[in-house]
Amino acid sequence: MIRRHLRRSAFFVLVAGLFAWLVFPLYYAFVTSLRSGSAIFRVSWLPDGADFSNYVRVFTEQPFGRNLLNSFLVATAVVAISLLLGVTAAFALGRVKFRGRGTLLVSILAVSMFPQVAVLSGLFEVIRTLRLYDNLIGLVLAYTLFTLPFTVWVLTTFMRDLPQEIEEAAILDGATPWQLVTRVFLPLLGPALVTTGLLAFIVAWNEFLFALTFTLSDRQRTVPVAIALISGGSQHELPWGNIMAACVVVTVPLIVLVLIFQRRLVAGLTAGAVKG
Amino acid sequence: MAEVKLEGVTKSFGRTKVIEGLDLEIADGELVVFVGPSGCGKSTLLRMIAGLEDTTAGEIYIGGRRVTDEAPARRGVSMVFQSYALYPHMKVYKNIAFGLTLAKTAKETIDERVRRIARLLQIADLLDRYPRELSGGQRQRVAIARAIVREPKVFLFDEPLSNLDAALRAQTRLEIARLHRDLKATSIYVTHDQVEAMTLADRMVVLNRGKVEQVGPPGELYHRPQTLFVAGFLGSPRMNFLKVDVADAVATSAAGAVPVDVKTFTGPATLGIRPEDLHLAQGGTSPTIRGEATLVEDLGETRIVHVQAADGTDLAFHHREGEPPRPGTTVGLVVTSNRLHLFDADGLRVPNT
Amino acid sequence: MVSPARHNEGQRQRVRAAWLFLAPMLIVLALVALWPLLRTFYFSFTNASLVDLHGREGIGLGNYLAPVDGVWTGLFADPQWWRALWNTLVFALASVFLETVLGVLFALVLNVTFRGRSLMRAALLVPWAIPTVVSAKMWSWMLNDQFGIVNDGLMRLRMISEPVAWLADPTLSLWAIILVDVWKTTPFVALLVLAALQMLPKDCYDAAKVDGIPAWKVFFHVTLPLIRPALAVAVIFRFLDAMRMFDLAYVMTGSSDATMTVSVFARRQLVDFQDVGYGSAASTLLFLVIGLLTLLYLRAMRPDLSGARR
Numbered sequence: 001m002i003r004r005h006l007r008r009s010a011f012f013v014l015v016a017g018l019f020a021w022l023v024f025p026l027y028y029a030f031v032t033s034l035r036s037g038s039a040i041f042r043v044s045w046l047p048d049g050a051d052f053s054n055y056v057r058v059f060t061e062q063p064f065g066r067n068l069l070n071s072f073l074v075a076t077a078v079v080a081i082s083l084l085l086g087v088t089a090a091f092a093l094g095r096v097k098f099r100g101r102g103t104l105l106v107s108i109l110a111v112s113m114f115p116q117v118a119v120l121s122g123l124f125e126v127i128r129t130l131r132l133y134d135n136l137i138g139l140v141l142a143y144t145l146f147t148l149p150f151t152v153w154v155l156t157t158f159m160r161d162l163p164q165e166i167e168e169a170a171i172l173d174g175a176t177p178w179q180l181v182t183r184v185f186l187p188l189l190g191p192a193l194v195t196t197g198l199l200a201f202i203v204a205w206n207e208f209l210f211a212l213t214f215t216l217s218d219r220q221r222t223v224p225v226a227i228a229l230i231s232g233g234s235q236h237e238l239p240w241g242n243i244m245a246a247c248v249v250v251t252v253p254l255i256v257l258v259l260i261f262q263r264r265l266v267a268g269l270t271a272g273a274v275k276g
Numbered sequence: 277m278a279e280v281k282l283e284g285v286t287k288s289f290g291r292t293k294v295i296e297g298l299d300l301e302i303a304d305g306e307l308v309v310f311v312g313p314s315g316c317g318k319s320t321l322l323r324m325i326a327g328l329e330d331t332t333a334g335e336i337y338i339g340g341r342r343v344t345d346e347a348p349a350r351r352g353v354s355m356v357f358q359s360y361a362l363y364p365h366m367k368v369y370k371n372i373a374f375g376l377t378l379a380k381t382a383k384e385t386i387d388e389r390v391r392r393i394a395r396l397l398q399i400a401d402l403l404d405r406y407p408r409e410l411s412g413g414q415r416q417r418v419a420i421a422r423a424i425v426r427e428p429k430v431f432l433f434d435e436p437l438s439n440l441d442a443a444l445r446a447q448t449r450l451e452i453a454r455l456h457r458d459l460k461a462t463s464i465y466v467t468h469d470q471v472e473a474m475t476l477a478d479r480m481v482v483l484n485r486g487k488v489e490q491v492g493p494p495g496e497l498y499h500r501p502q503t504l505f506v507a508g509f510l511g512s513p514r515m516n517f518l519k520v521d522v523a524d525a526v527a528t529s530a531a532g533a534v535p536v537d538v539k540t541f542t543g544p545a546t547l548g549i550r551p552e553d554l555h556l557a558q559g560g561t562s563p564t565i566r567g568e569a570t571l572v573e574d575l576g577e578t579r580i581v582h583v584q585a586a587d588g589t590d591l592a593f594h595h596r597e598g599e600p601p602r603p604g605t606t607v608g609l610v611v612t613s614n615r616l617h618l619f620d621a622d623g624l625r626v627p628n629t
Numbered sequence: 630m631v632s633p634a635r636h637n638e639g640q641r642q643r644v645r646a647a648w649l650f651l652a653p654m655l656i657v658l659a660l661v662a663l664w665p666l667l668r669t670f671y672f673s674f675t676n677a678s679l680v681d682l683h684g685r686e687g688i689g690l691g692n693y694l695a696p697v698d699g700v701w702t703g704l705f706a707d708p709q710w711w712r713a714l715w716n717t718l719v720f721a722l723a724s725v726f727l728e729t730v731l732g733v734l735f736a737l738v739l740n741v742t743f744r745g746r747s748l749m750r751a752a753l754l755v756p757w758a759i760p761t762v763v764s765a766k767m768w769s770w771m772l773n774d775q776f777g778i779v780n781d782g783l784m785r786l787r788m789i790s791e792p793v794a795w796l797a798d799p800t801l802s803l804w805a806i807i808l809v810d811v812w813k814t815t816p817f818v819a820l821l822v823l824a825a826l827q828m829l830p831k832d833c834y835d836a837a838k839v840d841g842i843p844a845w846k847v848f849f850h851v852t853l854p855l856i857r858p859a860l861a862v863a864v865i866f867r868f869l870d871a872m873r874m875f876d877l878a879y880v881m882t883g884s885s886d887a888t889m890t891v892s893v894f895a896r897r898q899l900v901d902f903q904d905v906g907y908g909s910a911a912s913t914l915l916f917l918v919i920g921l922l923t924l925l926y927l928r929a930m931r932p933d934l935s936g937a938r939r
Contacts, residue, residue, distance in 0.1 A: 092647035115873035122665025165361035173375035174349035177646035187365040206760035224762035270824040347639030
């Protein structure tokens with residue numbers, strides 16, 4: 001009896017510890033973001049007061065609003081393109097048998113896994129040739145490098161799970177492959193599209209290396225670059241209040257989205273790996 | 277007009293042959309049932325006729341036209357699937373109309389046809405519902421309506437009743453029979469259920485390992501099975517088989533000796549006796565087969581008595597009147613001698629002489 | 630599998646359509662992946678500079694290893710390159726190992742039914758959803774030597790007597806970065822493992838319970854072998870991701886030698902020093918190292934990545 005009690009308590013201590021480990025950094029960023037001036041340099045474990053001046057300063061001292069808009073536009077465009085090209089490709093890879101399908105699938109997976117830095121100079125040349133340097137469109141193009149393979153991969157697993165007989169019924173009803181995709185599969189894939197789109201959105205929203213390398217001016221930057229480059233008077237005096245406020249601003253909408261679509265996201269995240 | 281003809285049709289996946297050089301002719305308006313154990317190739321054959329599977333060799337003709345290389349939709353066939361395969365995101369009306377819409381049929385024509393067929397299948401009041409809002413039986417009717425609306429030359433049914441519960445299955449079976457009587461369209465029906473096959477079929481095709489065992493009306497297949505396989509496949513409880521040696525028109529085994537109607541055949545053979553053709557020896561009749569009763573199953577209308585014959589073979593027979601033998605007691609059995617089946621060592625029927 | 634079967638018109642139309650459907654994706658991927666990759670290979674044999682990509686000359690293996698005035702130059706003779714490669718390998722191996730162990734622990738906890746499980750599951754997604762740059766900044770602040778809450782906490786617990794310069798001390802900074810990576814990506818491993826755990830057959834465990842087999846034995850002899858495929862996949866994904874790590878090191882410690890990964894090294898050569906040839910050579914080598922290690926891993930573990938099981 002006592003032993004069982006002890007085990008239960010130990011388990012809950014473990015759970016509480018893990019929980020704290022997961023959420024503490026975000027909590028502490030929030031606490032810090034509400035303090036300013038010299039108060040910031042006194043460690044405080046609990047929130048003390050609500051001073052929103054950091055939030056005001058983030059938006060006034062640099063074009064942070066513009067950066068947010070940039071990130072939003074880039075991520076949205078990347079999602080749209082990836083889904084558009086991804087659905088048709090996923091149909092081909094998931095439901096049509098043809099020579100070379102397996103090789104193609106593995107190559108696509110390989111593309112999503114190889115180091116971005118390996119294409120950095122080549123991609124730089126492409127972007128400069130297309131006159132897209134320091135341009136959001138250039139970023140959109142660059143981001144398809146990882147969102148597109150990933151979208152294709154996840155949608156292919158979802159596509160494969162759709163019932164065979166529905167497809168055959170449509171074929172007998174005289175549907176062409178294009179009609180099959182647009183009028184039968186697309187409506188059925190609705191939930192999968194939301195999941196995949198959201199995952200691609202998060203990837204694009206969070207990307208740093210390309211955004212840092214392919215943009216130059218403050219007004220073309222995306223949020224991660226803007227946050228990384230927030231600096232104060234000198235190297236050693238970073239405006240931590242501003243930075244934490246920016247972090248909270250960027251993170252909160254993402255967390256809300258993620259929590260709303262929790263179950264679907266997990267399904268999408270594990271679809272490519274576990275079902276295989 | 278819409279007869280179906282298969283010529284040397286073969287299907288192989290790599291080196292495994294699923295269907296081997298199959299020939300078959302189906303007359304216009306006929307309802308033919310493909311039946312056989314799972315894996316016998318019956319569904320594959322149906323899907324080849326539909327065009328959903330490629331044909332490795334041989335030719336398929338529908339209505340006198342060679343369709344082997346044609347796309348499924350252009351063959352003039354429609355299919356009812358086991359899982360109904362309704363489009364979940366379309367209402368019943370759109371489900372039925374989809375094929376016509378794709379064919380760019382005029383709106384008024386579509387509307388007229390969908391409503392007429394909905395009335396025929398008694399689903400007129402369901403047209404505005406989604407498939408998920410329907411019961412299994414209703415879904416099945418919608419699937420049938422969708423098949424009919426395109427006015428195909430040939431209907432294909434792929435185990436359409438196997439997802440329904442027993443009561444509904446019997447009812448839908450009757451409806452399909454009625455529908456076929458009304459529409460008189462050539463139909464091919466695949467099932468593993470022999471009751472379905474026997475009740476629906478004009479002719480049955482028994483398939484085994486990708487080959488046709490026997491083709492014919494249900495009664496003929498039941499009463500005159502040409503192979504051991506067909507004999508064992510049709511009928512429940514299944515036909516009793518005794519290993520025998522035939523000489524001078526008598527089939528002899530350790531269980532007893534049974535006179536048979538063959539004069540010219542000698543050698544080892546299998547004697548088939550249907551459970552309804554085997555009876556307890558009563559009164560003065562001397563038993564031809566001896567054994568020990570092992571189990572009595574009471575089904576109400578009949579009892580099935582299991583007997584272990586003296587040679588170790590398990591036999592079963594119907595027992596309708598009187599006291600059944602108690603398990604453990606020795607029983608003597610007689611046969612209805614004009615309904616015996618004899619198969620040679622290759623499993624082929626030995627004709628009566 | 631492909632027999633010289635005749636395809637009917639419908640099947641032929643499907644295969645034609647399939648290629649047509651794949652074409653846009655393949656074109657885009659050729660433009661952003663294949664072509665740039667080949668160009669990077671090519672640049673690595675030139676002295677191209679970022680200001681003037683066109684005014685380049687082929688210099689053979691000059692960026693890799695070549696004698697110049699009797700001294701070996703090139704990446705293979707560059708101690709900073711070897712340091713970067715070492716850092717990358719240490720980072721990848723340590724973080725993936727810790728993430729796997731912790732990820733399995735998280736998954737086991739979340740596989741137990743308890744009150745607050747859904748809250749815990751939601752919390753698991755928090756580090757995963759936070760942008761890497763943001764986590765780098767949050768942790769930099771927490772690990773700040775003078776005002777950081779980590780030092781404060783450890784001093785209150787009397788585990789350290791004076792503040793530690795987590796990010797400035799070259800012996801600690803790589804481990805600080807590993808810590809942040811573990812925090813951020815353990816949830817990914819945990820989610821994959823949890824998904825695998827939830828697909829395990831229940832009766833196996835009931836049988837073990839009836840037989841009175843101790844829990845740890847069940848874990849090592851039943852659970853672990855059963856989740857091994859999922860674990861193998863998670864590990865390879867994480868490893869490939871860790872080998873290309875850039876953001877954490879760049880944001881938390883700039884270009885300090887102690888934490889410089891190959892990605893940071895290559896970008897520095899490419900962008901900061903404008904030496905496209907040298908940077909491309911480093912990128913190419915990273916690509917080859919990752920490719921080689923992946924092949925070795927796939928050989929050893931044979932995880933089923935194909936997903937083409939139908």
